[in-house]
Amino acid sequence: MDRHFFEELNSLKSKLLEMGTTAEEMLNITVKALKDNNTALFDTIDQDEFKLNRLQVEIDEFCMKLIALHQPTAIDLRFLLGVIKINSELERIGDHTTNIRETIARILKQKQPGTSIDMTVMAELACNMFKESLYAFINMDTDKAKSILFRDDQVDQLRHKAINELVESMTKDPAKADTSVSMLLIANNIEKIADHATNIAEDVIFVAQGKDVRHHFEDPLIKNQ
Amino acid sequence: MDRHFFEELNSLKSKLLEMGTTAEEMLNITVKALKDNNTALFDTIDQDEFKLNRLQVEIDEFCMKLIALHQPTAIDLRFLLGVIKINSELERIGDHTTNIRETIARILKQKQPGTSIDMTVMAELACNMFKESLYAFINMDTDKAKSILFRDDQVDQLRHKAINELVESMTKDPAKADTSVSMLLIANNIEKIADHATNIAEDVIFVAQGKDVRHHFEDPLIKNQ
Numbered sequence: 001m002d003r004h005f006f007e008e009l010n011s012l013k014s015k016l017l018e019m020g021t022t023a024e025e026m027l028n029i030t031v032k033a034l035k036d037n038n039t040a041l042f043d044t045i046d047q048d049e050f051k052l053n054r055l056q057v058e059i060d061e062f063c064m065k066l067i068a069l070h071q072p073t074a075i076d077l078r079f080l081l082g083v084i085k086i087n088s089e090l091e092r093i094g095d096h097t098t099n100i101r102e103t104i105a106r107i108l109k110q111k112q113p114g115t116s117i118d119m120t121v122m123a124e125l126a127c128n129m130f131k132e133s134l135y136a137f138i139n140m141d142t143d144k145a146k147s148i149l150f151r152d153d154q155v156d157q158l159r160h161k162a163i164n165e166l167v168e169s170m171t172k173d174p175a176k177a178d179t180s181v182s183m184l185l186i187a188n189n190i191e192k193i194a195d196h197a198t199n200i201a202e203d204v205i206f207v208a209q210g211k212d213v214r215h216h217f218e219d220p221l222i223k224n225q
Numbered sequence: 226m227d228r229h230f231f232e233e234l235n236s237l238k239s240k241l242l243e244m245g246t247t248a249e250e251m252l253n254i255t256v257k258a259l260k261d262n263n264t265a266l267f268d269t270i271d272q273d274e275f276k277l278n279r280l281q282v283e284i285d286e287f288c289m290k291l292i293a294l295h296q297p298t299a300i301d302l303r304f305l306l307g308v309i310k311i312n313s314e315l316e317r318i319g320d321h322t323t324n325i326r327e328t329i330a331r332i333l334k335q336k337q338p339g340t341s342i343d344m345t346v347m348a349e350l351a352c353n354m355f356k357e358s359l360y361a362f363i364n365m366d367t368d369k370a371k372s373i374l375f376r377d378d379q380v381d382q383l384r385h386k387a388i389n390e391l392v393e394s395m396t397k398d399p400a401k402a403d404t405s406v407s408m409l410l411i412a413n414n415i416e417k418i419a420d421h422a423t424n425i426a427e428d429v430i431f432v433a434q435g436k437d438v439r440h441h442f443e444d445p446l447i448k449n450q
Contacts, residue, residue: 053440060437064306071296081289084306085313163406170395170402177395177402181388184406188413212285215278 052094082207112179122158126194133200148201155194277319307432337404347383351419358425373426380419
């Protein structure tokens with residue numbers, strides 16, 4: 001690989017990492033707000049979302065330029081296609097985080113009565129999956145990536161549990177229907193963030209090993225590789 | 226462009242179209258079930274989802290092979306990168322359709338009491354956006370693609386209206402909380418399908434014109450182009 005191309009790949013990786021850490025900051029602020037209703041940093045989320053959108057367009061253009069100019073094959077091509085995919089996942093994580101931020105702001109503004117349903121365990125689980133998927137990408141750590149795939153089910157189960165509890169709470173106390181629906185929307189967005197973290201982990205395995213593990217990662221052959 | 230590459234691009238386009246029509250069939254069955262509780266074809270949705278997953282992997286591999294072998298630039302490269310993106314949108318439309326199918330099946334199985342909230346207008350709107358985004362892709366029709374971008378807001382508004390009505394219904398009649406939550410989940414999935422149709426429309430504009438209209442499609446310069 002020529003030096004110039006190598007440097008450009010590194011510069012692309014840094015840009016994607018900047019996007020990842022921006023999404024991570026958004027997510028940290030949101031999880032904190034879920035925990036203690038602290039919305040002091042909510043304006044940061046809006047600025048960060050704007051930054052994510054700008055970076056998404058820049059990264060896609062950068063990838064396309066590198067493919068057209070350097071005509072990469074094998075792992076370099078997989079890396080560039082992987083970056084395009086991860087780029088899209090990161091932008092969507094930003095969207096879901098913004099949705100959660102808006103829902104929390106609405107709950108607080110309308111002074112909706114609280115529910116006893118706690119979303120922080122689920123949110124922290126999804127947040128950790130996302131952080132580890134970024135780590136797996138930076139270090140091309142496929143073991144770490146595989147460990148993330150199997151945690152998606154836990155988030156799904158927590159979401160199902162939360163939905164059942166919310167339905168029960170609404171049935172018993174219809175005055176809390178509004179808050180319960182808000183919490184349900186938050187649960188859905190958290191679950192989607194875990195989905196996107198899982199997709200990033202799948203992309204890391206694809207880039208590193210050339211293996212497409214989507215739709216059959218429960219296969220024991222993949223599990224043990 | 227050499228003849229062999231031209232034929233391969235056509236073959237790729239057919240494969241993506243097969244994926245699109247499969248997702249369309251799934252969506253048609255779901256909208257019909259929402260309208261008249263007809264679940265006769267629900268098994269088809271499961272088979273179709275399996276097919277979508279298989280096609281997604283095949284199409285990504287095909288694109289990567291073509292980029293590595295033919296080292297395309299300009300519109301050919303944009304077409305291949307666009308196909309990779311649309312491929313992912315189609316698979317996710319399949320996922321959301323499967324979620325709706327499962328929710329309808331659960332409502333009917335549990336014999337949940339009905340609500341007066343009608344989702345069919347919203348579902349048909351999203352379904353038409355998707356069909357037109359496929360048409361825009363096949364014909365590289367950027368005018369059609371642009372017309373889709375501006376309809377996403379309508380679906381968002383219908384979803385907001387549905388959520389407000391569902392909260393009101395739950396507050397008045399808590400026994401219907403379960404059905405109302407199910408309908409809310411359906412509304413969320415329909416809105417996501419409209420989002421993915423919008424993404425496909427944006428990808429069509431990117432492939433045809435080399436313009437990235439994400440995050441600023443409301444720009445009058447784009448609107449009037």
